[in-house]
Amino acid sequence: METLPKRDEMVSVLDTLVGKHLQGKMRALRLSLMALLTGGHILLEDIPGLGKTTMALAFASALGLSFGRVQCTSDLLPSDITGLSIFDRTKGEFTFIKGPIFNNIVLIDEINRAMPKTQSALLEAMEERRVTVEGVTYQLPDPFLVLATQNPVEQVGTYPLPESQMDRFIMRSGIGYPPEETEKGILRHGSIRDEILHIPAMASREDLLEAIETVRTKVYIGEKVTDYVYAIMKATRNHPLILTGISTRGGIGLVEAAKAAAYLHGRAFVAPEDVKEVARVVCAHRLIFRPEQEGVDKEQILDAILKDIPIPLT
Amino acid sequence: MVKIKSILGILTVVIALLGYLPLQAYIDPSARWFFPAALAVGLILQRKGKVLPPRAVTAVSVLLFVYFAARFSLQNLIQVTADLLVVFLGIRMLGERSGRNYLQVFALSLFCLAASSLYNLSALFLGYLLLLLVLLALSLVVLTFHSHDPEIALERQEAGKALTVSFLMPVVSVPMLLFLFVILPRTQFPLWNFMNPSAATVTGFSESVKPGSAASVTSVKGTVLRAVCRELPDQQLYWRGIVFNGFKGDAWVRLPLPAERVVRVGEGLPVSQEIYPEPSRNPYLLALNIPASLSGVRNEAAGDQVFVSRTPLERRLKYQAVSFPYGALKVAGGIDREEYLGLPATVSARVRSKGEELARGGSSVQKLKLVEDFFRAQRLTYATTGLPVGADAVDSFLFVKKRGHCELFASACATLLRLAGVPARLVGGYRGGTYNAMGGYYVVTEDMAHVWVEVYQEGRGWVTVDPSAWSSGFASGRSAGRELRMYFDALGFYWNKAVITYDLEKQISLVRTAGVRARDLRLPRGVLPVAGWWTAAAGAVALLLTLYLRGGVGREARLLRSLLRVLARRYPDASGGGRGLFELAESVGDERVKEFAALYGGAVYGDRELTAGELSRLREIIREIRQEAT
Known part of the structure; x- marks a missing residue:
């Protein structure tokens, strides 16, 4: 079987991170890496204090990438994210000071606290991978990953992301409490924030770019798996509880995420299991339920749909 | 699709x-x-x-x-x-x-x-x-x-x-x-009619003949029997059933008489018949006069060749009989003459004196001739209405009304013969029959019920005599529309013959015959090799088509099926429906299954055929796991 370039490096980064520094964050880390490999962005939806920032920091340093962070508030301006031009007296001209978005990994904390104007500027940057300030267009670095977090509980004074903007994130996932033993260990040893700042880089930016290229070009998705993906999309579109099913962009996201999953499994082809693995995180947040069914858990419905669709075996 | x-x-x-x-x-x-x-x-x-x-x-x-x-x-x-x-x-x-x-x-x-x-x-x-x-x-x-x-x-x-x-x-x-x-x-009775078993009727002939009991006789057209045999002259068509040899008051009845040993029945060519009687409650088995033997149904033959069935005739059955229409019923060692000279309780003076007059006539043959002459001289008419009634019916018939039906003719004749000292007895049965040329059988109906006389002649035995034939107006008429009726009758007859009285033995013998015939089956020379080549060619084409149509897909499906089968045996807990191959491999934790999944998935999900190397490796994996499982 042909080996996928840089796959082993990526897996070892994950393993080292989870083994040494970030116990119990395997899933979130893995999803983040997958989002990075597909060139998409991830929305982590969970309560504060579960280590989202820590994870993002560790992730960035382990991959040898630059890291930026934006803490959203209701008076955060777009320029606070993108950067702005400041007059330099000594030179007698405006110089552009890059905002935090000009990093490989950008953590947007509590994105729903930012006002819609800021949100849309951010989302535009995520989509276009470039920022235009005062008529000048600046290219964002490559690779580029936005890790946005959102607090699902506290809703006062927030601007929840509309469904159309949720669609921009390839994945949405919770981070979850760490397992009991791990959490006790964390309690004993205290926060590891300092330690994380000194995590050595285990991969280079070039490695990552090669990995991304591999996922894009070398991982093959066959007819049967395409059929399977389409069957999932069709099922969400025809489901009685669902108003709007998965869009074509959602389908593309599903395929790309599945490719990344296959890559991490060391396969040069997408298996239906890869699709199944990422379907929850890729699809659930894209479903829009009928008004009377708002309260239904989207992931549960999606699980039920997945259960009904037979996996193509031959 | x-x-x-x-x-x-x-x-x-x-x-x-x-x-x-x-x-x-x-x-x-x-x-x-x-x-x-x-x-x-x-x-x-x-x-x-x-x-x-x-x-x-x-x-x-x-x-x-x-x-x-x-x-x-x-x-x-x-x-x-x-x-x-x-x-x-x-x-x-x-x-x-x-x-x-x-x-x-x-x-x-x-x-x-x-x-x-x-x-x-x-x-x-x-x-x-x-x-x-x-x-x-x-x-x-x-x-x-x-x-x-x-x-x-x-x-x-x-x-x-x-x-x-x-x-x-x-x-x-x-x-x-x-x-x-x-x-x-094949059920003998209509299913909805099982509570009413008296569907069978009493035939037109009864177990006693009492002249003068009714003023008229109405005939019913129900079928009594069908007999498969060759076509015979009309005057031979007497279907013999019962013999009345004695009296009970004025009525002729059948008494148990000392057995006579029949030496020979009739002369000439025998006529064999296959008889299909309609269901009846009468135990007497009818056969063409004079029956020599009867088989096919359990029966008891009396000395006077009267056959009584031991099995009830209320179901459909059939039997075979052999009869000699010519000649007489010869009895060894003569008969008990006294028994056959008994008289009814009432015999009028006119009849008695006529009888005594006849007694002087000489031999029994001559006496019979005298009786016939007397009957003809009286100009007796055969009729079924306006019959004489009462105890003296015979007297009234012979001398007053001069009209009567077969019972009167026969009893008057037999009484006169007995008075003249000639042993005589009455025989009950049917006369005539309609031949169905299509089916090759006679149909005998109730209206053909008839009584005639048997006269004992020394040296010859019992001779059949039909006094009714001496009358004027006695003939069997043929009704119109006969052909069509015969056609339907033939249909019904074949139904009964083929379906209802069809017996297992016959069926078995049929199968046996078919087996023997099949063994002798010969195809024309040269057909066999040609047919063989064509069959082989057609088979090969069908095989190739199947392979072509099913192609590689079938091969993969077969591989997967056998893997799942051996996994279910090797890891009974792990095999669950609705799971993908990689999931299964993960849950089983067997490296070989993982390898199988990788190879198999690479081909199936990679839209390519399995290579020969992969195929043999996959088979090897299955073999290994199977060996472990057993």
Whole structure:
């Protein structure tokens, strides 16, 4: 079987991170890496204090990438994210000071606290991978990953992301409490924030770019798996509880995420299991339920749909 | 995906061939070659997606009809019909395929097969028929799909299911068929009438003859028996049932007499009969006069050749009898004369004096002649109405009213003979019978009930004498509409014969004969190798087609199936439905299963065929796991 370039490096980064520094964050880390490999962005939806920032920091340093962070508030301006031009007296001209978005990994904390104007500027940057300030267009670095977090509980004074903007994130996932033993260990040893700042880089930016290229070009998705993906999309579109099913962009996201999953499994082809693995995180947040069914858990419905669709075996 | 249209097309071709093949050896060469040609052209046209214009098809069929119908004559009625059937079948295969045309093909095939039975009816016909019926049921189901949407296509699995179900329909209906056509008709009584067993009637003859008991006799037309035998002269048609030898008051009855030993029954050629009596409560078994032996049903033969059945005759049965219509019933060592000279309680003075007058007549033959002369001189009339009644009916019959029916004739004759000292007795049975030339049997009806006399003559034995024949006006009339009635009667008779009295023994012997015949079955020289080659070629083509159609897909499916099977044995807990191969491998935790998944998935999900190396490795993995499992 042909080996996928840089796959082993990526897996070892994950393993080292989870083994040494970030116990119990395997899933979130893995999803983040997958989002990075597909060139998409991830929305982590969970309560504060579960280590989202820590994870993002560790992730960035382990991959040898630059890291930026934006803490959203209701008076955060777009320029606070993108950067702005400041007059330099000594030179007698405006110089552009890059905002935090000009990093490989950008953590947007509590994105729903930012006002819609800021949100849309951010989302535009995520989509276009470039920022235009005062008529000048600046290219964002490559690779580029936005890790946005959102607090699902506290809703006062927030601007929840509309469904159309949720669609921009390839994945949405919770981070979850760490397992009991791990959490006790964390309690004993205290926060590891300092330690994380000194995590050595285990991969280079070039490695990552090669990995991304591999996922894009070398991982093959066959007819049967395409059929399977389409069957999932069709099922969400025809489901009685669902108003709007998965869009074509959602389908593309599903395929790309599945490719990344296959890559991490060391396969040069997408298996239906890869699709199944990422379907929850890729699809659930894209479903829009009928008004009377708002309260239904989207992931549960999606699980039920997945259960009904037979996996193509031959 | 399987196209219903193509399934229907194949079925129709097979059905048309099933109609054509059994008939092709017997039809006109032009028709014999027309059908395959039309079939081939039709198939080619269909393949090319072309359809002959309906007008052209109609014109062709009209021309062919005229061509074949021109030879029509009464001599080759069947030939022309068969030719036309095959030609029309060919035309149907040639023309456009629509729901109605399919149905016509089915009907024509059935007709063709039916027509072939007019030429040759062998066990092969049954095979053709069964196959055709099953295929027809199958095709009709497929046709309903087709009529719903001609372009409909089913998943392979769905199509398989639909075909299986429709194949099962004729198979499942077999028990019902057996019940309706084998069991029900064989019940002896109507099922809804079982509480009323007296469906059987008492026959027209009774167990006693009492002249003067009724002023008129009404005859019923119910059938008494059917007897398969050759056609006989009318004067021999006496069906003997019971012998009345003594009296109970004024009535002639049957008394148990000392057994007489019959030496010889009749003379000349014997007539063997196969007799199918209608259900009756009368135990007497009838046979042509004079019966020598009777078999086929358990019975007791009395010394006077009266046969009494031991089994009730209330069910349908049959028996065989051998009779000699000529001659007399010779008895060894003579008879007990006194017993046959007894007289009824009432004998009028006129009768008595007449009898005494006859007694002086000499030998018994002469006395009989005198009685006949007397009867003729009295100008007695045979009638069934205005009969003399009362205790002195015989006297009234002979001297006053001079009209009577068989009972009066016979009892008067026998009484006079006895008075004259000649032993005589009455015989009850039937006279006459309508011969059904179609079925080769006689039908005897209730209205033919008759009583005649047997006179004992020294040296000859019991001689049959029918005094009614000495009357004027005694003849058996023939009713109009006889032919048609005979036709229906023959139908009913064959039904009884073939279905109801059909016995297991006969069936077994039939099978045995069929077995013997099959052993002797010879195909014409040279047919066998040719047929063998054709069968082999057809088999090879079918095999190649199957392989081509199923191709690689089937191979992978088979591999996966066998893997899942061995996994279910090796890891009984892990195998769960609805899981993917990689999930399964993960949950089993077996490196070989993971390898299998990687190799297999690489081909299946990578849209390529398994290479030979991969294939052998996969098989090896399965083998290894299987060995572990056992």
